[in-house]
Amino acid sequence: MGLDYTGAQIRFAPLSSAAEEAFVAAAGSAAGLLWALLLAFLPLPHARYAGEVSAALSLFNLLPIPVCDGGRILRSFGCPLWLLTALSAVLLVPFLLWSIRRRLWYGAALALWLLFLSFRQSS
Numbered sequence: 001m002g003l004d005y006t007g008a009q010i011r012f013a014p015l016s017s018a019a020e021e022a023f024v025a026a027a028g029s030a031a032g033l034l035w036a037l038l039l040a041f042l043p044l045p046h047a048r049y050a051g052e053v054s055a056a057l058s059l060f061n062l063l064p065i066p067v068c069d070g071g072r073i074l075r076s077f078g079c080p081l082w083l084l085t086a087l088s089a090v091l092l093v094p095f096l097l098w099s100i101r102r103r104l105w106y107g108a109a110l111a112l113w114l115l116f117l118s119f120r121q122s123s
Contacts, residue, residue, distance in 0.1 A: 021076035032058030
């Protein structure tokens with residue numbers, strides 16, 4: 001286990017099959033979506049909002065970007081890294097431009113960061 005500028009990193013033995021790799025990558029988003037569903041039905045203040053945030057983050061994590069779990073799932077089944085990098089540019093550049101136009105600086109910073117990590121990983 002370690003910590004670097006991209007966050008916490010846990011190292012483990014490689015999984016034995018593509019299906020196992022895809023299952024492990026999808027498990028986090030599935031747990032986040034289940035948590036969001038649970039929060040939607042709790043009669044607590046702001047629970048619905050917290051559930052919406054959890055669902056949005058879980059779905060965002062499933063995007064076909066190399067550094068997200070969606071990219072990890074596609075890579076486990078043999079999708080080439082260059083294709084994932086191209087997909088990340090197609091998805092993130094419009095989001096970056098929209099964020100700049102709307103002056104959503106956190107969104108723009110997130111898009112730039114993910115683009116940087118995607119292109120860095122592909123080189």
